[in-house]
Amino acid sequence: MSSSTKATTKSSWYKRNEIAVTPWLFLAPGVIFFLFYVIFPIFQSISVSFYEWDGLSDPEWIGLGNYEELYWDDAFYVSLRNNLIWLVLYLLAIPAGLFIALFLNQTVMGIRLYKSLFFFPFVISQVVVGLVFTWFYDPTFGLLNEFIGIFGLGPINVLGDERYVTYGIIAAGIWPQTAYCMILYLTGLNAVDPEQIEAARLDGAKGWRMLWHVIVPQLKPATFIAFVVTIIGALRSFDLISIMTNGGPFGESRVLSFYMFEVALSEYGFRMGYGASIAVVLFLIMLFFIAYFLYSMYQDDKGGR
Known part of the structure; x- marks a missing residue:
């Protein structure tokens, strides 16, 4: 077969499959980066957790030794307890965000100013947030103690x-x-169907009934993303702890991500394997919640068809 015939055959194959192939060509760079920088490090961390390794010398295979040590480690349980507290209380951000969004969705005078004020915390760095609240909590000149001192x-x-x-x-x-x-x-809220709102009003729905039975069900995609992002944020809470307390006092503010950093890269002697075992536990907790919400979302979509 001549080279021109081969080129014609290849060209015709691409033309026949252009609609199916082209999206994958655009997705390929992102998929490769995701595999290399996300999936591969996950399996690498799992592998490292079975070794005693300081990051420089030859790793020593110890099997489940790091996980056995975690079982008896009081600092690990303090960190795990704090992560669960973070997880429960952090979820309060979801209903708070919903009610602020409902308020800001109104057409009243000065609403753009209100939106800017409520949007401001999102655009500033977590480091700045940590510093601001450190000053706010300061026992000598902080605003919190100035306020409660009034009472x-x-x-x-x-x-x-x-x-x-x-x-x-x-x-x-x-x-x-x-x-x-x-x-x-x-x-x-911009995607909420106004016809459903009007139909509900004609049926006498208003207030909480309107919110719970008409508006909230249409906000399921936003709620799903909010849950996933909030849970991930609660479980990987590192920067605020590092800025505000550095794990203190007496290690009582540690969470798993900060404890992982301490044992792997800080004062505990560069124990990469032990730090990786903490990372694996944190990953499994995160995976459980995300898988649960994905399954719930799938069931809802399946039931709606």
């Missing part, structure tokens, strides 16, 4: 008290997370 209370050293420190950092994290959920719901 004869305080001072309270929020970041220095092991009873309050985790809740203080979570409050700092909820502020920008609420803004993110608000943006998702504002986008979702």
Whole structure:
């Protein structure tokens, strides 16, 4: 077969399959990057967790030794407990974002100014958020203690008290997370069917009944994204803890991601294998929640057909 005939055959094959092949050509770079920078490191972390390794010398195979050590590690359970607290309280950002979005979806005077004020926390860095709340909680000149001092209370050293420190950092994290959920719901509200709203009004629905039975069901895609992003944010909460307390006091504000950093790259002697085992546990927790929401979303879509 001549070269011209081969070229014609190849060209005709692409023309016949152009609609099916072209999207994959555009997706290929993203898929390759995702496999190389996300999927491959996941399996690499799982592999490293079976070794005792300082990152420089030859790794030593210890099997499940790192996971056995985790089982007896009190610091691990403190971090896990704090992660669960983060997870539960962080979800408050979702209904808060929804109600702020409902307020900002109104057509009233000055609404653009209100939108800018509520949008502001989303665009600033988490480092800046951490610094602002550190000053806010300061027991000597912080606004929190100035405020409660009006009522004869305080001072309270929020970041220095092991009873309050985790809740203080979570409050700092909820502020920008609420803004993110608000943006998702504002986008979702633009897609709400006005005909359904009018039909519900004719049937006498208003207030909470309108919100729960008509508006919220149409916001399911936005709610799904808000849940996934919020859960991931709660489980990988590192930057605020690093800025505000560095895990203190007495390690009581640690979460799994921060503890992983400590044992792998900080004061505990570069224990890469042990840090990887913590990362695997964190990944499995995250995978469980995301798989649950994906399954719920699939069931809802399947039931709606």
